[in-house]
Structures are given as structure tokens and as C-alpha cells.
Amino acid sequence: MSRLFITGTGTDVGKTLVMTALCWQLRQQGKKITAIKPVVSGFDPQDPGSDAALILRSCGLAATPALMQAIAPWQFHAPLAPSMAAAREGKTIVLEDVAKFCTEHTGLKSDVVLAEGAGGVMSPLNDRHTMLDWMEALAWPVALVAGSYLGAISHALTAVEALRARKLAVRALILSASDKNSVPLEDTAEALKKLIPSDIPVITLPRVQQKEELWKHLPPIGWILHE
Secondary structure: OEEEEEEEOOOOOOHHHHHHHHHHHHHHOOOOEEEEOOEEOOOOOOOOOOHHHHHHHHOOOOOOHHHHHHHOOEEOOOOOOHHHHHHHOOOOOOHHHHHHHHHHHOOOOOOEEEEEOOOOOOOEOOOOOEHHHHHHHHOOOEEEEEOOOOOHHHHHHHHHHHHHHOOOOEEEEEEEOOOOOOOOHHHHHHHHHOOOOOOOOEEEEOOOOOOOOHHHHOOOOHHHHHO
């Protein structure tokens, strides 16, 4: 079984786009996929474009409330960092519970288990732990998603350093083209290739014009699970 944790340099950089593309592409290869996004903030159960809904659809499943609860049990309404969104509802996210939820899914009869984090590498999970602590607890290989906006290079390099400091294997740095950005995607990629360790491939994902099922229209990225 292959396992992969998808994280990002921050929010809205394309984590769910990468997640759904992997789900779709691996399914086309005949793989059985388990895809989870345990913690979500800014969640609206009626929104067909929510992260949980998109992940389910890319897996060929209906985005029902029961299935969204099954793959994303820590759901919070406020569009804030998970620790803050949970506090708004009088709740606390327990690192050990989230990590256990992920590891329990590796016992299912799947070829690949994918987990998507919330926010960036250092987004707070609770008052003591960050996403990085969650990833360290799992010790799964990581795909890091970044944008191509001005400043993305610094954010990506900082995130790579943080991940490697915790001995986490970074399978790929995936650059998803930022919206309305003046920095060319390929220029950002070339700059990063010169600065990050040579064993981390840099992948570029251009923006696509389709408004529905974007995951069907991206270049192949499923190969990163076999590196």
C-alpha cells in the first residue's frame, strides 16, 4: 500500500486540486483509492464545491452528508485556522485522534491512501500542535503544494526546510499556477529547482479553463507515489 500526505505552503494554493487529480488519475490506472481530508474549516455542507465534496466526486462517489462526514469528521464552519475555527464552536482538535483516524484508514483494502491537510505546513491544529506535528506523527511521505505568486519561492523553501527538519520524505514540490499572477510559472519552477535538494522533483500545474471536474484536465502526477 502507498500512502501520501498532501500539504501546502498556505491556504488556497491548490492542495485539493492536487488531491482530486491524484484520485482521478490513480483510479484510471485501476487503483483502489482511499482519500480523506480529516480536518476542514470554512465548511458548508450545502456547498457542492467544498473540498470534501470535490474529493468524493473525484473518487466517483456522491457527495452525501454521510460520506463527507466519513472522510472529513472534523468539520468547522468558520473560515479560520483549524485551532481557531474549532474554538469558535467550543471544541478542541486532538492530534492523537486525527493521527489515529488516518492510520485506521491504512487498514482498508486500498492500493493508495491519500490524506490532505488543512492550510499550510505550520497551520495550528490546536494550541500546542501544528500540521507539521500531525505529519510527523504519521511519518508518511509528503507532497508539498505551492503557488506561483510573488513570494511563493520563499514560502516553498521555508516549507521544504521545515518538512526535512522533521525527517519527512518530500516526494514532490508541486507548483499550481496562481490566479492573476505576474510571475511566470516556469520561471518560479526553474528558480526552485536550483535551490531545493535535487531528489525533490518540481512539478508544474498550469491553470485550466474548465470550471467543472478540473481534476480530469491536469498533467499526470500519479507517478510521484512510485518515486
